[in-house]
Structure formats: C-alpha cells, structure tokens
Amino acid sequence: MKTRDRILHTSLRLFNEMGEPSVTTLFIADELDISPGNLYYHFKSKTDILEELFQQFEECMYSILIVPESEMDIEDLWFYLHLIFENIAKFQFLYKDLVTIMAKYPQFEKRFQKILNTKRKASISVLENARKNERLHASTDEIEALTEQIILTTTFWLSYSSVREGQVADDALARGVYQVMSVVAPFLEPERRAMINGLKDAYL
Amino acid sequence: MKTRDRILHTSLRLFNEMGEPSVTTLFIADELDISPGNLYYHFKSKTDILEELFQQFEECMYSILIVPESEMDIEDLWFYLHLIFENIAKFQFLYKDLVTIMAKYPQFEKRFQKILNTKRKASISVLENARKNERLHASTDEIEALTEQIILTTTFWLSYSSVREGQVADDALARGVYQVMSVVAPFLEPERRAMINGLKDAYL
C-alpha cells in the first residue's frame, strides 16, 4: 500500500474514532510512523485530505442513491437502509461533527445539501410509489413529514448514539435501521406493521 | 449591566450565531470593546464561560422538565414542546456542535446525558399515561421507539435546519414542534390526528 493511500486510510480511521477536530496532521503522521514533512509531501494541507475523503463519500453515496425508487418493497427498504447506514458509518466523522465541519470547510456545505436533497427525493418517490400500490396509507403532508423524519434520523442517528452512550455501540447501525422502520410502520397495513415490530426481537 | 454579565450575554449570542468553535476569547472581548485582559479578569478561562452558560442551560431545562408528566393532554403537549424548543434555541450553540463540544469539554458529557435520560423518562411517562386514557394506541415497543424518535428530533432539529438551509430559519422552532407532533399523530384517534395535520396550515 502506497504512503498516499495509507495516509487517507489512517486519516479516515482516526477521524471516525476521535472526531476530525481532535486529529492533527502531526498525530496522523505519528500513527503512520512517518514524518510530518512526508505527510505534507503527499498532501499540501489537511483540507486536501478532507477533500479527497469527502469525494470518496460523495461517490459511495451517489452510487447507492441512483439505484432504486420505483420497484422497492418494504423488505427492500430494510435492506436499502442498511446500505445507507453502512455508508454513513464508514464516513461517520462527517456526520458526528457535521455542523462543525461544514463551518470549518464551507466548500462541503452545498455538496452535502445536495446529497440530502437527493435522499429526500428518493424517499418521497419510494413512499409515493408505495401509496399508489396501496401498501402505504398516508396523505401528501404525512409523506412529507415522514420523509423529513427519515432523513433527520439517518443523518443524526450516529450522533445521537454517540452522545447518548459516549461512543457508537456495535449495534448502533441495526438500531438505526429499526428506528427508521418504526417511523414508517404506523402507515403500513397491520400485517406489515407487525412484521417490522417483529424485527426488533429478530435483530436487536 | 456589569461587565461579567455582559461577557456571558455576548458569549452566548456569539456562540449561537457563529458556533462555539469559531468564537475566540479575543473576538468576544473585541465585540464588547473591552481588552482580553479584562475578560480574563472576570473569567480565568474560556472553559469557565462555557461552564457558567452550561449551568444556566441545565437550570432552565430542569425547571421545565419537573413540571408535567401525569395530567398532560395532546394540546398541552403542543404547548410543552414549544417550551422545550425555546430553551433549546436559547442555547442552540450546545446542540448545533453537540458532539464537538462534548469531546472538547468532557465535563459536560454525563450532565447532558442525564438531561436526555430525564427527557426520555418524561416522554415515556406522558405516552404511557395517554395510553391508559385510551387517547394513544401503541404497544410498549412502539412507545419506546416513539420516545427515541421524539428525543432525537428535539435534540437535532436545529442542527438539521442549519445544515439543510445554511442557517436556522425564523420558523425553525414551529417546524420542529410540528415535526415532533407528526411523529406522535399516527398513534392517535382519527380526530386528534386530523387536528395535528391541520396545525400545519395554521402555523406554517
């Protein structure tokens, strides 16, 4: 593995473990047993490391978001949410210090907003489709509020876990998926609603 | 107004407006047209300013949280959520950079967790009570998930607004209250549910 890639890899791990504001360039270099000068040979600034990681994040997220929309069932939703949450967990440093990072690196703000908007559109599309197929019973206002709730929960679930328990627990992802499903459940037919409530015993 | 109080007052305003990480002691002093030395005469460190503001926050929050529990109706909930959200907005700097601040000032972590736990207990108590009175139709698991959802939403609604729109809009509070109500609505009787959905037209 080349030094440049090791820097990216270790930076991501340290950011996720300790929070981006606590990780200095010197610390990254120490962790890799290389000199600060060497690190700055490969990246001209800390911002450049962030920029490359943010690009990776964007690519991962969009590759997930282009897939679905029309032919998604509730079982697919469960699986799909896992994909989203895994990607969020992979770049959790972005989410945990979201407001701080957006203030410190304003070049990311519009791009993150665009991802949120894409997610909102995907969510509304899936829910409207489920309504057409009579699997979801909700008004347009309810679908809008439900979408806000889904995006808010996916975005801040790891922050919430981390503040609540002082760290992100092993089952935080599964709990996040369950939590989002529990928001959708009340609008489903009784049998599907029971299925979601049953997921708690099966997975948590 | 004494200098010490002016420092607290202006610090809170600047933290809320710009985010705690962006506000230096020098900037606070400049804003007040006093010298840094004067600021450090009144507070021996930036942490001391934070400590006093956090205490104010705790007192405000607990004074709201001891009140209710048993005899609260859905109309009261609407009013009560406004109180909570107003207090959160008053100390929004804490919420917007929550994870960052908890990492930088670890002495606040347990105390914030205690507030979250108190809120959770209050929420469960109110919901269980509503179930007893047959105004809420939900299982114990559903009440638990609903409570998580309510706490998550109140805690991160301002962060979400701020990231989504680049700032906290004027109607962010009202939208937050509506959003929480919309999470509870599906578990209510049709007439109360319709009332909550009607709140959108009335207030937003």
Added chain:
DNA sequence: GTCTATATTTAGATAGAC
C-alpha cells in the same frame, strides 16, 4: 476593573539535506 504588552502553546505548514 481595565488597559497594554507579552508569554505560552499548539496546529498547520515549509525548507533543505539525504
């Protein structure tokens, strides 16, 4: 209580030898 001037610390970044 308040000021000016300065010290301390630390993170980010560069220069130049190897």
Added chain:
DNA sequence: GTCTATCTAAATATAGAC
C-alpha cells in the same frame, strides 16, 4: 520519497502599569 529542523499564525492566557 522521506527526514529533521524550523517557521508562521492563531488562540489561550498572564504580568504589571494605571
């Protein structure tokens, strides 16, 4: 590509005069 040594800038904090 990598190292050592060093620089700069910014933020926190202190000393001592008034």
